Amino acid sequence: MMNIRKILLPLAFALVITTTASAPVKQQFTAAEQQQISIETPGLFTRSDAFNVDLSALKASEYSFPLPVGKATVRKNNTIEITTTEGDAVKSMFEGIVRLSRKHPDYGNVIVVRHRNGFETVYGNNAQNLVNVGDYVRAGQTIAIAGSSEGKIFCDFAIMLNGGRINPSAVINVKTHQLRRQTLLCEKDGQYVNVSVLGDKVDIVETEDEMKLDDAFEKTATFKWNLEQMEKQRWAYPLPGAKVISPYGGKRRHAGVDLKTKPNDEIFAAFDGVVTRSSPYAGYGNCIVIRHANGLETLYSHQSKNLVKVGDKVKAGQVIGLTGRTGRASTEHLHFETHFKGRRFNPNLIFDHTSHDLQQVTLTMTKNGGITSKKN
Template sequence: MRSFRYLLFFLCICVSAVADAQRRVFSPAEQQQISIPTPSLFARSNAFEIDFSSLKDRDYSFPLPVGKAVLAGSQAIEIETKEGDAVKAMFQGTVRLSRNIAGYGNVIVVRHDNGLETVYAYNAQNLVKVGDRVKAGQTIAIVGGKDGRTFCMVAILVDGRWINPSTLLSVKSHRLRPQVVVFRKQANSVDVSVKEEEDDVTSLDPEEMTDDPFEDDATFQLDLSELEEDHWAYPLPESHVISPYGGSRRHSGVDIKTVPNDEILAAFDGVVTLSGPHYGYGNCIVIRHAFGFETLYSHQSKNLVKVGDKVKAGQVIGLTGRTGRATTEHLHFEVHFKGHRINPAILFDHAKKALKVSTLTLGKNGSVKSGK
């Protein structure tokens, strides 16, 4: 029993020592100076980025949500409010400094897990100490001020350099800007830039696809809702489905019917790669689109395009018929991706004669997954 007590006492001392060591992660200089480089921040690379658009509400808080904020120069924000208001931590992190500093009053610096540091100055009272872990929105101080004004000065640091807060957030609305920001180390500074968003895909025109999305990645996401209305068309607008894709017949496409010699429309912008009789398909047309997509139209009474033609979505390319193996006038419509047949219903809502509002995850190996 006595041995067990000694062991328990020893374990408590070890746990206490570890916890105490974890709290002392900052050097004396880091606990004394506001502006000081962050060790190892750029050790692996000379740049890092933060996607502020992906943060949830719980991941960010404006320091004084009800205060009136103004940009003070280009390096800080002053937020005026009433006495006794609570100052909140902007992001999750660890308190690196909590002390009185000449010219700034009571100051707190929080080193955040995302690589940034935030400074909160002129506090009436600091409520956290060095080593404390804080969450976004946690109260860390009581607002103070200077020269008869009640306010908190807030700054954002990267590797000890003060950056313009308005690059990351709207001073007026208090909200983070939904963007990806790149922080790049220079010789004597840190360059802050907004990463340009990739252009939305608005057309499946293969000639507009300047870069192969699968060159560096195994998958690519295509948001069908981003395709502009004049860049897609339901191939037979007044039709109804007489035979769906798959089933016991293992049907390779969907059969849709209206009346004989009705106009068939190109589903997307593209280039005609086949136009003519093709086995059981009868008069057949294949159009190549971007990213590895192809659409096939068959049983036409007449094709109105030839190989090499560039066609626009909605352009009339043929007339419905019953050539090949067909028992009635209709359009047999197929969609291929990288040589694999896929269900046309992944792209089109046959009942509404409209493009689906969904995002497709396209695989380099020819896989297609649909999600809202």
């Protein structure tokens, strides 16, 4: 369970940014940004006090562990020491622009790369920096050669948000070097930034008895879910009588499906589960997330009122909230999302929104988050 992290931030500095949708970000960095490792990212919270980082949307080529064959150890200050062999190449985690490349009294030769997703990554103790300020780098591109200190060859690595180091385990599995394919919510709170994983909440009280749900992947890497065989009491359409006013995906990459009936209509839990979020959530307004068996989660938002709290066990068909227009909503409706292993997928794979019934399909779900559908 990833709890909310609070990050202390320094004072802000100005930055000139120009960008287009089709070209890499072009940036001009101030003298302070080229010298200081920890410094606010200008404009990061100009439009809103919160934004999401959807790590599940990244392609395999858009992520790289800095030293793929290195051994990583997390330190108490949210940095990672990645030990390796002499001459090993240090690689950029994501694509981005080099903000800082210099010798630092504490970190030796150090590089900071600013990324489009709002994060910055720090690579220290380099024997040699191979990029300069302003250079555009791709994920996996070699940017430095690992250096040595006290008989060890290693890279000092950190992930920053708005000038503060965050727990790297929110982004990567340090042991396996794999990217955690989940959505992070980044919320500005005065001089702090809160970072949480979608579906998690800091005040969850979790015990083995309370939160244990079936997980087929403890015994197998692939699970087949035949929706046609589900008993009626085990599922419910989240908003009976609704019509779709905005489908999943499309040009605006809609993260869920918008369902409309009338104001303050009853919203049902789609399946049995445990409530892991029940609170205002940035543009989602009043939001509820329910964790179900086998890595499935459902999200319900824009409620006028939430009727459940974090930690509640709910049954399929139980009323959990009332439709509203809280958050960024132009009309009263339900925004409904489905997630598997932290990755969004089209709710149409489960529900037929015309008949308000389950699809007559078998879903094949894999331990690493894959999901496919086949008609019965």
